[in-house]
Amino acid sequence: MTTTLDKPAAKPRKAKKSEPSVLFDAPGPRARVRNNIIAVVGTLILLAIAYVIFARLQKEDQFDGKLWDPYLEAETWTEYVFPGLVGTLYAAALGSVLAVLFGVIFGLGRLSDHRWVRIPSGAVVEFFRAIPLLILMFFVFSGPPTIATAFNREFIEITPFMAVVIGLTLYNGSVLAEVFRAGIQSIPKGQSEAAYAIGLRKNGVMRLILVPQATTAMMPAIISQLVVLLKDSALGSIIAYEELLNKGFYQMKANFGNAVPALVITAAIFILINMALGYLATWLERRSRRSRKSAAKTMGTGVGAPPAPGMSVTGQTTGEAGGVGAGGLS
Structure with a gap:
């Protein structure tokens, strides 16, 4: 006769309590109910606004299929879309190159040991960062001719394209200057100190040690700012670009x-x-990671690397049984 022992019933697991946040107090029951009500009411308000906008556009026949017919004609693309796209890419490309140069020059200027270089560079960067881009475009487009007219002088004609490119360069170049400065300062000081110890001057340290490493670290931020520059080029439509x-x-x-x-x-x-x-930024980041890994592997096989298995420091074979070294032949 066999007897079976009843296993004790498993105790129900207790739900883990969420850890309290150090930034704010956890909401209580009433606060959670209030937050849910606010979320529902806010969603309903947004849906109502979207419906009003949709109904107004529907009343104006903006969703009529006939309004898409112009995009089926080649003239629409050759006279409107493609020329506008070329204008955007042209201004963004030239503005990107000039903004990067501006950022490198003034970013390095802010890191200079000379006060007569560091202080003016910082003033220029902070000045153009503080001014809205649209105001910069307006000032470049109409400011110099107006000032020249007030003094009865002639001034070169500023085209909308020139105003857009100069505005993009000054504003985004100032932002990139801060990006370059922060990227260079993020490199550990031990690397620059080691470079100084082997006799490099500051120019060589900056050019050979700091800038190459900082460029890799700054690449995502640089690409992000260039995306902002591309979108900011749309402000040129206000000055008829x-x-x-x-x-x-x-x-x-x-x-x-x-x-x-x-x-x-x-x-x-x-x-x-x-x-x-964005895909370009991701590709560049992956490529830089692969190059760093391959460089690390290459350094591991150079002078000063540990000897390969089976070899002594002097390059002789270290066999355990019956091994014949170079000295055994003498």
Whole structure:
């Protein structure tokens, strides 16, 4: 006769209590109910606003399929979309190159040991960072001619393209200067001290040691700022620069009355360009990681590396049984 022992019933697991946050107090029952009510009411308000906008656009026949017909014609792309895209890319490309040069020069200037270089560089960077980009474009476009006219002088004509590029360079270059400065300062001081110890001057330390490493660390931030620069080029439409927003949206809406399709196409093109830049940043970061790993492996096989298995420090074989060294042949 066999007897079976009943196993004790497993105790129900207690739910883990969430750890209290050091930033704010955990909401109690009433606070959670209040937060849920606010979330529901806010969602309903947003849905109501979206419905009002949709109904208004529907009343204006902005969702009519006929408004998309202009995009089926080649002239729409050759006269509006592609010229605007070329204008955007041209201004963004030239502005990016000049902004990077501006950032490198003034970023290194802020790290100078000479006060007569460091203080003016910091003043220039902080000045242009504090001014909105649109105001910079307006000032470059209309400021010098107005000042020259007040003094009865002639001044070169400032085109909208020049105003856009100069504004993008000054503003984004100032931001990149801070990025470069922070990236160089993030390198451990021991590396620069070791470089000084072997006789390198500051120019060599900056050029050979600090800048190459800082560039790798700064690459995501640089690409992100260049994406911002590309989007900021759309502000040029306010001073009549014919870029993508001006040609692809404003002029399309004025000629065909299709605000929603023009806005969708223009936004889609900007999104695709920014996604391409994002993929470029990811590719550069992965490539830099692979190069660092390969460099580390190469350094491990150079002078001063540990000897290979089976070899002594003098290069002789270290066999355990019956091994014949170089001295055994003498």
